[in-house]
Amino acid sequence: MTATDSLSVWMRVRREADWHCAPALQRDPSGRDGFRSWCEGPVRLRDPLRAERLLAAHTLAREDAARRTPLNFALLAGWQREVLGATEAPFRASDAYAKAGRERYGLTPRTRADFDSCLRETTDPDVPPAARAARAYLDVAFFHPFTDGNARAALLTLVHVLAREDIVLPEVGPLQTTRYADDPAGAADLAALIGVLSRRRP
Structure with a gap:
């Protein structure tokens, strides 16, 4: 039996989540960049090349945020080429699976256009920044646009959305927990966690 389409x-x-309940964010006056610290710490310890590639992609994501470059799949693909050290990072050509096959992300002729439509909502001023960042992170996770590196792409997208609001999280490690497509409470919790991390001081 075919697994439920977790993307649907x-x-x-x-659509049903109450994104407007997300907390307000605070800017960290110390300027500590949690993504860079994460790359320079645990990521570099495991794999120095992976850390360097992530840092290069992070630089691109922050530069694109400063330029207010519209967020779409093509922009993410540019970051992903750095992440993977690849010349191409195309949109996946078939259904994708995660969590040992328990989640299936379907592919239709509209999937890429739907993904871009969701990414355009990251600038919606009626939705709090924490919710926009959380929603974009989950969009990347569940659209699963790339054949590899989607968790890294999701985190870079979150960083980009917050950077457009001049928010830099001083810590990102707690964001990296398993998320499920059918969990509205988990989606709200991610937005709440972003708010907590924005107020956390070393």
Whole structure:
């Protein structure tokens, strides 16, 4: 039996979630960049090349945020080429699977256009920045646009969305927990966690 299309489930959860309950964010006056610290710490310890590639992609994401470059798949693909050290990072050509096959993300002729439409909502001023960042992170996770590196792409997208609001999280490690497409409470919790991390001081 074919697994439920978790992307369709996410699109329903996405519409029904109360994103307006997300907390306000605080700017860290110290300027500590949690993404860079994460790369220079645990990532570099495991794999120095992976850390360097992530840092290069992070620089691009921050520069694109400063330029207010519209967020779409093509922009993410540019970051992903750095992440993977690849010349191309195309949109996946078939259904994708995660969590040992328990989640299936379907592919239709509209999937890429739907993904870009969701990414355009990251500038919606009626939705709090923490919610926009959380929603974009989950969009990347559940659209699963790349054949590899989607978790890294999701985190870079979150960083980019917050950077457009001049928010830099001093810590990103707690963001990297497993998320499920059918979990509206988990989606709200991610937005709340972003708020907590924005107020956390070393």
